[in-house]
Amino acid sequence: MILRERVAKNLRRLRHATGLSQEELADRADVNRNYVGMLEREEHAATIDMLEKLAAVLEVDPAEFFRKTA
Template sequence: MRLRAVVARNLRRLRQAGGLTQEELADRAGINRNYVGMLEREENSATVDMLEKLAEVLGIDPVEFLASDDQKPS
């Protein structure tokens, strides 16, 4: 699986686990809601700085965005 797809899948999963809509996540991160959607649909790839900002809002380690399915804790 491409890294962009892994990040997109994890972003959606982590956002939903945190009970946030795309709009809420974007607002808290100070970015455009459309950008969050584009990341989740793999239309854009996030910079390291953006992953750090999103991780801070979600309360996670940014490395979690890069974990493939077989690396996630059970």
Template sequence: MMPSCRMKLRRTVARNLRRLRQQSGLTQEELADRANLNRNYVGMIEREENSPTVDALEQLSVALNVSPVSFFQVD
């Protein structure tokens, strides 16, 4: 049960990150620059290949000017 919960949460974060980034009109590279993260890391989060750290979520939320909670909202 736990692995599927993690995958579902990872998917939710990935989809919300992609949606928020696109709504802001930013490329992955532009977002990564604003968040002081590696572009490949942002892409891996969006593709569900990597789970973001709490620190990375904070950096991304500041760069996107949203609450960190936004990454966990279910449509």
């Protein structure tokens, strides 16, 4: 699994775990909703700063985006 794919899957998993839609996450992180969707579809790679911002909204450590999942 490439790293971009892992980040995308974990972003989606964490977003669902908090019950947020892409739009709600984007609003809270002050980013475009389309951008969140593009991250989850692996069309863009998030910067470290963006991962930090998204992690703050999701209330997780940014390292969670890199966690191996089953």
